[in-house]
Amino acid sequence: MTTDKTPIITAKxxxxxxxxxxxxxxxxxxxxxxxxxxxxGPSGSGKSTFIRTINRLEEHQSGxxxxxxxxxxxxxxxxxxxxEETGMVFQQFNLFxxxxxxxxxxxxxxxxxxxxxxxxEEKAMELLTRVGIPxxxxxxxxxxxxxxxxxxxxxxxxxxxxxxxxxxxxxxxLDPEMIKEVLDAMIELAKTGxxxxxxxxxxxxxxAVADRMFFxxxxxxxxxxxxxxxxxxxxxxxxxxxxxxxxHH
Amino acid sequence: xxxxxxxxxxxxxxTLLGWLRKNLFNSWGNAILTVVAGWLTYxxxxxLLLWVFTEADWEVVVTNLRxxxxxxxxxAEVWRIWVSMxxxxxxxxxSLSIWGKGKTSTRFTVLLMAVLVGLGFVVSGPSRLWLIGxxxxxxxxxxxxxxxGKTMRxxxxxxxxxxxxxxxxxxRGLTPAEGFLPQVGTNLWGGLMLTFxxxxxxxxxxxxxxxxxxxxxxxxxxxxxxxxxxxxxxVRGVPLITILFMAQLMLPLFLPAGLTIxxxxxxxxxxxxxxxxxxxxxxxxxxxxxxxxxxxxAYALGLNGALSMGLIxxxxxxxxxxxxxxxxxxxxxxxxxxxxxxxxxxLVGIARTVxxxxxxxxxxxxxxxxxxxxxxxxxxxxxxxxxRLEDSLGVGKR
Numbered sequence: 001m002t003t004d005k006t007p008i009i010t011a012k013x014x015x016x017x018x019x020x021x022x023x024x025x026x027x028x029x030x031x032x033x034x035x036x037x038x039x040x041g042p043s044g045s046g047k048s049t050f051i052r053t054i055n056r057l058e059e060h061q062s063g064x065x066x067x068x069x070x071x072x073x074x075x076x077x078x079x080x081x082x083x084e085e086t087g088m089v090f091q092q093f094n095l096f097x098x099x100x101x102x103x104x105x106x107x108x109x110x111x112x113x114x115x116x117x118x119x120x121e122e123k124a125m126e127l128l129t130r131v132g133i134p135x136x137x138x139x140x141x142x143x144x145x146x147x148x149x150x151x152x153x154x155x156x157x158x159x160x161x162x163x164x165x166x167x168x169x170x171x172x173x174l175d176p177e178m179i180k181e182v183l184d185a186m187i188e189l190a191k192t193g194x195x196x197x198x199x200x201x202x203x204x205x206x207x208a209v210a211d212r213m214f215f216x217x218x219x220x221x222x223x224x225x226x227x228x229x230x231x232x233x234x235x236x237x238x239x240x241x242x243x244x245x246x247x248h249h
Numbered sequence: 250x251x252x253x254x255x256x257x258x259x260x261x262x263x264t265l266l267g268w269l270r271k272n273l274f275n276s277w278g279n280a281i282l283t284v285v286a287g288w289l290t291y292x293x294x295x296x297l298l299l300w301v302f303t304e305a306d307w308e309v310v311v312t313n314l315r316x317x318x319x320x321x322x323x324x325a326e327v328w329r330i331w332v333s334m335x336x337x338x339x340x341x342x343x344s345l346s347i348w349g350k351g352k353t354s355t356r357f358t359v360l361l362m363a364v365l366v367g368l369g370f371v372v373s374g375p376s377r378l379w380l381i382g383x384x385x386x387x388x389x390x391x392x393x394x395x396x397x398g399k400t401m402r403x404x405x406x407x408x409x410x411x412x413x414x415x416x417x418x419x420x421r422g423l424t425p426a427e428g429f430l431p432q433v434g435t436n437l438w439g440g441l442m443l444t445f446x447x448x449x450x451x452x453x454x455x456x457x458x459x460x461x462x463x464x465x466x467x468x469x470x471x472x473x474x475x476x477x478x479x480x481x482x483x484v485r486g487v488p489l490i491t492i493l494f495m496a497q498l499m500l501p502l503f504l505p506a507g508l509t510i511x512x513x514x515x516x517x518x519x520x521x522x523x524x525x526x527x528x529x530x531x532x533x534x535x536x537x538x539x540x541x542x543x544x545x546x547a548y549a550l551g552l553n554g555a556l557s558m559g560l561i562x563x564x565x566x567x568x569x570x571x572x573x574x575x576x577x578x579x580x581x582x583x584x585x586x587x588x589x590x591x592x593x594x595x596l597v598g599i600a601r602t603v604x605x606x607x608x609x610x611x612x613x614x615x616x617x618x619x620x621x622x623x624x625x626x627x628x629x630x631x632x633x634x635x636x637r638l639e640d641s642l643g644v645g646k647r
Contacts, residue, residue, distance in 0.1 A: 057545050076553075084551035094546035098565050107560060108550035160550060 008033045008164060008195055009054060014063035016049060023049045024060065025219040033163075036196045038206040038227075041216035042242060047199045050216070051166045054197070055086045068163055084112060087157025091169040093149045095141035095156070101128070102137040105156045113160065120159070127155035131185045147178030151185050158189075165189065167198040201246055207231070215239045300614075309609040310619045314372075316603060317620065320439015320594050322420075329419040329430075330442060331379040336412060338365070338383040342390025343405045348641055357633075358391050413449050420446070435513035439594035441623060443513070447585040447595065451520040452578050458521065459528025460567075464558065466533060477529070484526035490587050492519045497591045516588045524581050531573045535566030568642050575635035579628045596620045 007030040016024040023046045031037055039047045052058040053065060056072055056079045065072040067082045096104050105127065106120035115123075128134040131151040133144075141149055150170060157165060167186065171179045183205050190196055190209040198205070206213055207227050214224045215238070223230070223239045234240045273283040310317065319330060341361070345354045362384040369380035394401050420442070422432035438446065465477035484492070496519040497512065504510070539562050547557035567574070589598035600616045603609060609616075 055549055057548065080551055080553060083549060086549075088546075088549035090542060090546065090549075092540075092542050094540075094542035096543065096546070096561055096565075098568065108552060111556055111560065112551045156550070 007031055008068050009197075010064070010066040011050075011054075012064045012066075014050070014053060014060045014065060016046075016053060016058060016060045023219050024053070026063065027219075027221055029214065029221070031164075031195060031197065033195055034193045035211045036190045036194075036209050037198065038210040038213045039197065039199045039216060040201055040203075040206070040213065040242075040246075041222075045216040046219040047216040048168050051168055051197050051199055054164075054166060055083050055088055057088075084160060085162055086164045086166055087160060087162035088166045089150070089153050089157055089168065089170045091172050093141070093146070093153045093173070095149055095153055097141050100138050100140055101133075101144070101152050104141065104152060105159045108156070109159050123159055124155065127158050128152075130158075130188070131155050132181070145178060146174045147181045150174065150178075150182045154182075154185055154189070164195045164197070167196065167200065169199050169201075171200065171202055203231075203247060215242065217242070301618075305615050305618075306612065307615060307619075309603065309612040309615050313603045313606075313609075316440060317596070317599055318441045320443055320599055321437045322439070322442065323433060323437065326422075326431075326433055329422075333412075333416045333419050335379070335383050335386055336408075336415065339386040339390040340405060340408045340412060342387035343394045343401060343408070344390075345387075346391040346394030347402055347405060348637060358387060362387050413453055416449070417446070435511050438513060440599045441596055443588075443593065443598075444582070444585050444595045446513075447517060447520055447588065448578075448582045450517045451524050451581050451585070454517075454521045455524035455528055455581070458525035460532050460563070462525060462529035463532035463536060466529065467536065481526045481529050484523055485530070489520070489523050489584055490590060492523050493587055493591045495519075513593060516591065516593055520581065520585060520588075523584075524577065527577060528574070531570050531577060532566065534573070535570040536562065538569050539565050571635055571639050571642070575631055575638075579631050582628060582631070583624060596623065 009029070009031040011027055011029045014024055014027045015022065025046075027046075027050055029037075029050075039051065041047050049058055053060045053072075054067060060072075068085055070078050070082055072078065072082060095101075096107070099107065102121060102124055105124035106117065109115045109120040109123065110117060125134055125137065128137055131154055133148050133151055136144060136148060136152070141152065144152065154170075170186065171182050174182060179202070183202060186196075186198070186205065187209050198210075200206070210227050212224060213227055213230045215222045215230070215234075215236075217238050223234060223236045230239070231243070234243060274280040319327065322330065342358060345358045345361075349355075349357065365380050365384035365387065369377045369384070372380065394405070419430070420433065420438070421435075423430040425432055462477045462481060465473045466481065468474045468477070493516060496515040500515060501509065543561055543565070544557060547561045552560065585595055586597040588595050589601065592598070594602065597620065600620050603616055604613060
């Protein structure tokens with residue numbers, strides 16, 4: 001699946017501190033267009049922090065991050081440009097509770113991309129159909145189940161027609177029976193060739209669609225490889241231990 | 250009694266006696282409290298009613314009604330106030346049918362019309378025609394809102410925005426002396442009208458200033474932040490009355506000779522700035538209640554800081570603090586009474602001049618009871634609007 005194009009995301013020696021605590025220790029990663037990357041690891045390992053540096057929700061303090069040829073710096077215009085090209089889905093959904101589902105999805109296309117309302121709504125309905133809940137368009141987020149809210153959040157991110165989608169533990173806040181509906185939407189998205197970075201412990205998802213997996217621990221990448229390599233023959237002890245913990249609980 | 254018409258199925262059916270026993274006499278302590286409270290209520294209500302209907306001499310209010318409501322506004326120009334009030338009546342009727350809830354709003358509308366017509370029969374001359382006309386406009390607005398709710402929504406919204414400036418312009422007048430709409434000096438403004446004017450100006454201007462101060466206090470730019478903090482803390486640290494005194498007595502000392510600022514305007518500025526400082530802190534409280542995830546979601550979508558604030562954060566924060574905001578606006582309405590101390594003739598100021606009339610010496614109770622009633626009616630109306638606003642905006646909240 002990977003092509004020999006230049007990488008769409010390049011992270012070089014990225015480090016980040018929260019006060020004295022070093023959350024990221026020289027992380028290196030290259031992601032090519034269309035790749036699906038799964039990032040996993042124990043809590044506090046820096047995996048969420050890392051994907052949040054890619055759209056500058058967290059600022060990295062040393063190293064370089066280049067997204068689609070744009071270098072992340074203090075230049076606000078660069079940051080906004082990168083944010084337009086990357087969609088993000090959060091653990092807690094973070095839908096806007098005062099707006100309807102449709103307004104949640106059309107807001108950014110209308111205000112950032114300057115689409116007219118009709119076009120934005122058409123796109124929104126198309127996306128809602130894709131994630132399977134077009135009938136919920138006029139409801140408010142508070143009236144939906146967790147799984148439905150997360151699918152709206154995916155549709156909202158996709159409405160900006162991003163080149164890259166970041167998922168920060170998208171199923172961790174969901175009841176078990178709702179995880180599948182969200183994963184199905186993500187698998188469907190992966191099959192369209194979207195570049196995806198997914199922080200998750202859903203190993204079924206990783207097996208199904210991941211091109212490469214990265215194991216984070218204590219702020220660094222311990223091991224990476226294809227799902228086959230990681231599941232069948234992990235090299236590092238830490239990886240083995242962690243996998244045994246999450247696969248046989 | 251109603252207990253016989255209400256028939257719940259179980260043996261728990263409440264009879265009047267059962268209800269009394271359960272709610273008022275379920276223990277010795279409560280029985281004593283009930284008796285004492287009942288006796289106190291009886292004595293006060295009886296005393297009040299006796300005073301209102303037999304002892305009180307309402308002549309002072311009837312004679313001075315125009316003064317209490319309008320101050321010394323020239324009689325020839327009073328039609329301007331009526332026109333403003335007529336517009337307001339229409340807007341209120343319209344809003345009640347569009348935003349009000351079913352029966353309550355219908356009842357409220359009918360009550361309002363009845364009060365207006367009733368007042369119309371009490372007064373005489375052209376005022377009667379105006380009042381009955383206003384009642385008709387309330388009804389007209391109500392029916393128009395009922396029949397064309399959707400399209401009227403925007404119209405009535407715009408109406409509320411343009412009404413305050415129209416009101417002020419009409420009262421103030423346009424041309425300096427003679428000609429079309431001659432100016433009426435603010436020294437002639439007074440009574441309920443001046444109280445209204447101070448309140449409206451205070452609310453309309455302190456709201457945006459307060460929001461800006463709250464945002465400025467969180468700004469990344471140190472100069473903006475420190476300016477806002479200093480302003481808020483200094484203004485909050487002094488009583489309103491001192492601000493009013495400073496505006497009336499000290500400001501002229503700093504201004505170049507010959508340049509004078511209208512006294513009413515000075516009071517308006519003082520009230521506005523005072524209210525803005527408090528409002529800023531309330532808005533800040535609302536902002537703090539918005540989860541960080543809302544900012545992150547907005548930023549992640551590519552919205553810049555201003556858009557995130559204006560479209561996502563502020564609408565939610567302001568909705569949260571509606572009860573606090575309305576409480577503050579009611580407080581502002583009543584605080585305007587302090588301008589009486591610096592020599593303006595608002596409701597309280599005019600009450601003092603009425604009491605100074607030789608014919609009505611010693612009628613304090615009647616006059617103050619009447620203006621208290623006026624304050625209460627309008628404060629309660631604001632409170633009612635706030636509850637309706639919360640209900641209609643609360644849809645789909647977390």
